[in-house]
Amino acid sequence: MTHHLHDLATPALLIDADVLHANLQTMALRHPGRHLRPHVKAHKCTALAAVQAAAGHDAFTCATPREVLGMAAAGLGADLLLANEVLDARRLRAMVEAEQRHQAMITVAVDSAATVAAAAAAGIRHVLVDVNIGLPRCGCAVDDAGSIADLARAEGMEVRGVMGYEGHLMVIADPDDPDQRAAHERQVDAAVEQLLIAHARVGGDIVSSGGTGTHHLHRRTPGVTEVQAGSYALMDSHYGAQRQPFGQACHVLGTVVSVAARHAVADVGLKALGMDHGNPTTDAGKVWFCSDEHLTFAPNRSLSVGDTIRVTPAHIDPTMAMHEVAWLVRGDDVIDHWSIDLRGW
Numbered sequence: 001m002t003h004h005l006h007d008l009a010t011p012a013l014l015i016d017a018d019v020l021h022a023n024l025q026t027m028a029l030r031h032p033g034r035h036l037r038p039h040v041k042a043h044k045c046t047a048l049a050a051v052q053a054a055a056g057h058d059a060f061t062c063a064t065p066r067e068v069l070g071m072a073a074a075g076l077g078a079d080l081l082l083a084n085e086v087l088d089a090r091r092l093r094a095m096v097e098a099e100q101r102h103q104a105m106i107t108v109a110v111d112s113a114a115t116v117a118a119a120a121a122a123g124i125r126h127v128l129v130d131v132n133i134g135l136p137r138c139g140c141a142v143d144d145a146g147s148i149a150d151l152a153r154a155e156g157m158e159v160r161g162v163m164g165y166e167g168h169l170m171v172i173a174d175p176d177d178p179d180q181r182a183a184h185e186r187q188v189d190a191a192v193e194q195l196l197i198a199h200a201r202v203g204g205d206i207v208s209s210g211g212t213g214t215h216h217l218h219r220r221t222p223g224v225t226e227v228q229a230g231s232y233a234l235m236d237s238h239y240g241a242q243r244q245p246f247g248q249a250c251h252v253l254g255t256v257v258s259v260a261a262r263h264a265v266a267d268v269g270l271k272a273l274g275m276d277h278g279n280p281t282t283d284a285g286k287v288w289f290c291s292d293e294h295l296t297f298a299p300n301r302s303l304s305v306g307d308t309i310r311v312t313p314a315h316i317d318p319t320m321a322m323h324e325v326a327w328l329v330r331g332d333d334v335i336d337h338w339s340i341d342l343r344g345w
């Protein structure tokens with residue numbers, strides 16, 4: 001076991017244990033227990049999910065069958081929601097088998113007659129109707145939610161309620177502008193209103209919605225019953241600019257491999273970072289650009305080849321999916337390592 005940061009091979013994914021702990025506590029105070037259904041897509045790590053369970057949240061959101069199967073096998077399957085549509089009969093059947101083998105409870109999102117039929121044919125017992133509340137992704141129209149629930153019940157499945165993800169409302173252009181904040185709150189309320197109309201037609205106990213960018217706007221009753229936030233645990237620079245009460249717990253450690261007159265290069269390229277939200281940041285200087293294996297930046301201090309720097313990813317979810325292991329650190333000490341074991345589909 002490595003004991004010091006400088007012993008790690010780079011690029012290395014770091015999780016600051018104390019910042020993670022503080023983030024989990026902050027969220028658990030606002031949305032305790034089952035009022036939060038942490039999304040594991042943001043970390044893909046059963047060891048981290050176990051810490052979230054210890055913080056009181058034993059129901060989880062998953063994005064892929066692989067995440068569902070891994071969580072069930074890890075004994076974290078008390079109440080797993082696959083918040084995604086699946087048509088693949090083998091994967092649906094694998095989840096039914098996992099439910100029996102691991103005494104898990106698995107609920108699958110449906111948004112069409114085809115997804116209801118696929119779930120029913122595989123033996124899925126619980127579904128949630130996924131409703132489009134503004135993000136043009138999965139989810140049925142509000143007007144169709146009741147009939148999709150009827151189809152599922154006719155197939156003998158339990159319809160536990162509705163979910164809707166307002167992913168288009170997760171960030172505000174200027175979070176310091178009170179007018180923008182007020183407008184954002186009205187937009188989130190309007191999206192939730194749509195979900196509640198759908199829920200009145202669908203029935204069931206669950207109204208599942210929200211993410212890190214809207215978690216503070218979801219009152220627990222009588223509207224949304226649970227929040228699906230995931231990024232809050234580790235955070236990224238995209239969310240970090242939003243004045244959320246969560247600290248940056250994840251960095252990628254890089255080694256400076258080349259130094260020139262005006263720039264330096266570290267070995268943290270776009271194959272070690274989710275880049276769809278833009279360039280990463282580093283407190284070692286101003287990032288110019290990333291290429292496959294390199295981060296080119298203008299250093300703000302004297303750096304030599306062999307020095308290490310910490311890089312903050314702009315998007316945590318795809319960053320986690322690129323690494324096999326996360327190193328748990330406290331300062332410069334490496335105190336543990338966690339397998340990123342829920343990768344793949």
Ligand SMILES: Cc1ncc(COP(=O)(O)O)c(C=O)c1O
Pocket residue numbers: 039042061083165167170210211212213228229230231232
């Ligand atoms: C269905 C769904 N729910 C919730 C989330 C919450 O994510 P975050 O906490 O990253 O905002 C996501 C993220 O993409 C999602 O796809």
